[in-house]
Amino acid sequence: MSTVEVSRQATGCPVAHGALSAERTPTGCPVSRRAADFDPFEDGYQQDPPEYVRWAREKEPIFWSPKLGYWVVTRYDDIKAIFRDNITFSPAIALEKITPTGDEANAVLASYGFALNRTLVNEDEPAHMPRRRALMDPFTPEELKHHEPMVRQLAREWVDRFIDDGRADLVDQMLWEVPLTVALHFLGVPEEDMDTLRKYSIAHTVNTWGRPKPEEQVAVAHAVGNFWQFAGKVLDKMRENPEGGGWMQYGLRKQRELPEVVTDSYLHSMMMAGIVAAHETTANATANAMKLLLQHPDVWRELCEDPSLIPNAVEECLRHNGSVAAWRRIVTADTQVGGVDLPKGSKLLIVTSSANHDQAHFADADFFDIRRDNASDHLTFGYGSHQCMGKNLARMEMQIFLEEFARRLPHMRLAEQKFSYVPNTSFRGPEHLWVEWDPARNPERARPALRHPEVPVPVRVGEPSRGAITRPVVVERITRAANGIVRLRLVAPDGRPMPRWTPGSHIDIECGHPDLSRQYSLCGDPDDSQALEVAVLHEPEGRGGSAWIHANVKAGDKLRIRGPRNHFHLDESAKRVIFIAGGIGITPLSAMARRAKALGIDYALHYSGRSRASMAMLGELAAMHGERLVVYAGDEGRRNDLAALLATAEPGTQVYACGPKRMLSALESHCAAWPDDTLHIEHFESTLRTLDPLREQAFDVELKDSGIVVNVPADQTLLSALRGANIDVQSDCEEGLCGSCEVRVLGGRIDHRDVVLTRAERDLGARMMACCSRACGGEKLVLEL
Template structure:
């Protein structure tokens, strides 16, 4: 049986296999049937590849002649390694041109060569470093006010009509206008360029017929010639403002790094990239939000949610569906052998719906804490330079709509059509309606005052808050209360998994609490709070002030304490209020029929929350260790005879967790899983720290980390998106891989063995022991 043939499993009969991949491995029936130009992929590429994510994450498509990559980790790994996986074919025509079309392009002098999208190292990063200043967050701030005025001007044209095709009347126009201004192209030249930009998409990533190719070649040729004529005028007088003028001036200083041929190719490529992708992304976002009316209403009520809503739209309905790479050597992706010269279609749209990375991936949730980890912008050295321009445009457009047309809705029964291609997706029209008499500005022009100012870059996590109402506050034990929360509109709350927590927010107070309710009951979320008079004040605040009917906010649910459901046996150990995540795990294991034992420790039964329910539901597996009864937990005895494949989960006081970690030193890696209550002091003392540099291997950048800032802060300031949550070294969200250098670990996430491996760290708190770290970023 061939290694790396995932369909060679029970249920895949050999007589079903009729083709072979370039490695000689038989092609499964599903892979043989896959057609990126078929109706299912064109309608919803992520859904069309669900079977692949679940069964065959990397497969060879005979119809396409490419290896298709569908899971998050594999897609990210290909993006990360731009040496093994060259981007040189990213702009290669998917459908070869007939000789007649080639002659047409030649007649226009078409000479599209290397751009930032399809060039290899070291040329790519040498150029990128010279030309990226204009894309940095601090340099994009100056464009926001102008973008808003532009959006208002376009809206003024149809605000009183009551009906509009947003694509034709706005969404295709604004990104092109912004792109031209950013480049420095005079406004009078914009009209000609607008006509032909769509032809490049079909020419490169589509499957036009031979007859269609001739007209497309004409349009592409005219697009090229128009762009070159504009560039010639700019080149002759390079004193203007804009990215193309900057690039021309850089060419004159560094002609070997920024040659003229590069300027000519980029003049066309960046217009397509900035225009098509942003126009499609905006169209997809509005269709998604208006199809999820409750989410639309939420951002109308709270525009601060717009950045997170945009990221979730980019995750579930991004405009960039897939990119292409070619293997420069024999390699392995997702366990599948890829030969040298093998072409890969890496499908970000599928990766963005991978349940191994996004919980409840098919749900549209504008409160999703890790939506910004989507791969729509790519990753690593070739991540989209214009991502923050696109974010800014989409946020401003959406902010203006929720102010001026909150009552807008989709026209019913309209047909959505898409340009047939493998890699970019967006409807060619989007019809909406509204009642002009209800326009807020007819009552008061104040709706145009004090617009929302958005931070440039990824969303600020503290803004992603869901409004909830307290329905019940009950005492569960001495100094322990249970709080139940519901949605204020009676909607379902998100599903959650054992080990999940929420961040509860009340004014200035933000604290993390594990969910301990009944999983499957999406009408409410329940958690327990231990009053800690000697703590930082949060628990006392919630104990003393929260009452039924109060409106609070939560972030989450999130899970950094996942239960591995594949183990053979489990030992669960809870100390005090640590019963909350452990109880949810016990409930799940019982439902699965998995063997487990549960040890619940406390000072006395009166202090042990949910004890009645634990005894009722888990009595057969339970041992209660009440200190005032002289029944203390003997960890070495209880854990002295772990069976093969058994896993241990524990949450409780630091002393107990430290004892467990000491016992686990000789256990197989991955046996012990713990969750801490609190972090060590996370206050940075510059007097006792030293500065260091972080070299980002995937992006070929170097970031300086001062003695007064964390690595996470330095990366964020440099425009590098690194997910984060607690910022206290508790959750593991901000983990980054370390290639070289010695780490000063300060987190409570990694085990001793993991720290000794010296290959990953938490960016929010850990630092370099010396002066330099090399990271896989």
């Protein structure tokens, strides 16, 4: 036997102990001390998985765990790449017992005829996608809507049971039972069988993902065996009424159409696995969410005061403290992830909860921010062709539970307690969650209608739009910036710092009504963390936003804003920058010019207006930029000669412009001979109109990562069609202005209709805006989704 083999056997390390190993650890073994000590069954992992593997995420993102016999993956990009390739990284071991059981327990399982087959969770291609496609329709947002009244009724009835007690264990008294009842109703399980199935579901979790002691394994095996047999009996009962409601009956009907795809053994396995998947993850996720919210009383109070924040709060809770800590994969061919060679047969524990705290993807990742605009990028539901099909049912339930608690028990607080978790690698939630409140302060004692509001908070079935995330602000002061222009300084109501922003950013201001929302560029100092500033031109013939602000807003008023967001970024590596502003278009460019000056970039600011009196911030700009500011006042006979200014293309020079549409169109013409991506334009007006089905063509999109094909009808946008197929895509303006709904294109010709992408980006054809752009001539597109 070679020295290498002896060393591998001695240490349990699968990596050869060569000369380079000594550079990795003092002992010469590639396995670091932290990696050797890694144990997901320890309390540290159960209490806080992202914190437990922080050292790995920061210094050793992929490591070998001798105790577990798995490679452990901790960073966002690496984990998403693994999810994206379900051929190289097979899900076959996702339901494999992570702790092998003894002969006696195995014999018990065999005595029950236990034969759990592959399911949607752990099935390889080519079998997986045909079954997923066949069984997916009941999970789409449109189909889930009719479950909402039932979930609301259950939530209300269970809160009724303890609302006057002043103390409750939310897990035992609601969050365990209600999601299980919803899951069984969704599956179509008869009412009389629900109590029996409740007893068995936790045993399956412990059997698969836990570490039962040898003396516990036989008892667990009996419970799992009984679960298997009873699930089969319930399925037989369903066969007697296959036209009934529920996902399993839907599967039975699909079996008639596709008997080779939807088989008896498959339905039996899904009956058992579906109960656990639909129940425990939602129960644990809601318990985690309530624990997290009550640990942040200021956030909980804000949520109670503004229930519109609930959909995004759910996403942030799923990101920050989700119920799925990790998944498993097995490598089917020699490959590499994150620079680490992984031989065929390697088992992977992919710690999604760690990915959700990766600073490279989530700014200030450990901060709990219910307004985080990319919270729904979390990997708690997985990604790609094996993403959780029940994600939107879970979202619906969590939103309804949080709304019920926020409306009826806003004064609820955490009781003193020590949290415990069932030890396992993948699913986590507190076994108990004790809360307290003063029943005398229950709001519904004074307002009985709160128990059953006539207009409940709307549930967003599907991923929340960024446009739904609002923030309260106070108008600290309002000043005249020029004729017809007011400048608003906005601060937080509680005096806390405002969100950070970069030059080119804008906010949306709700102008008297949530449906009347307008975008305004930030024009203050990005280093001023206490306020956001905008300048608003009064446009009597506009769309109503500026008129409302000029007529109604005064110092001390409370407004609601969304953002900041930036789709108009300054290239800070540019050698020279030409800023061209027309009228109120000076607002984003004023912050950019300030930044260029701070960075020492060579720049010039060309500012045009009807008169000096109508030009916002002119004195401030002159003082800051001196000779670099060139003013063109129409009443003085001065006009910016764009043709002369841009006559000679200058390599390394970038042009940033904002102003009237006529000026921007002229700029595009004058910059045609300049290098690609020279001109950057900020638009606040879209030419997008309602689709005319008579002029549009339907087209298909192949979703490479998800393994499905979606048809986009002539009267529907790509964004709408994707959401209807249960595919998460962010959005905001839905007018082709903001860039939030950008998707990557792998194949096909694009009919670009947005005002976000540059000429070169359009020619490259690698990206498109799902809210407005389409396929050319009805061609098929291939998307990285």
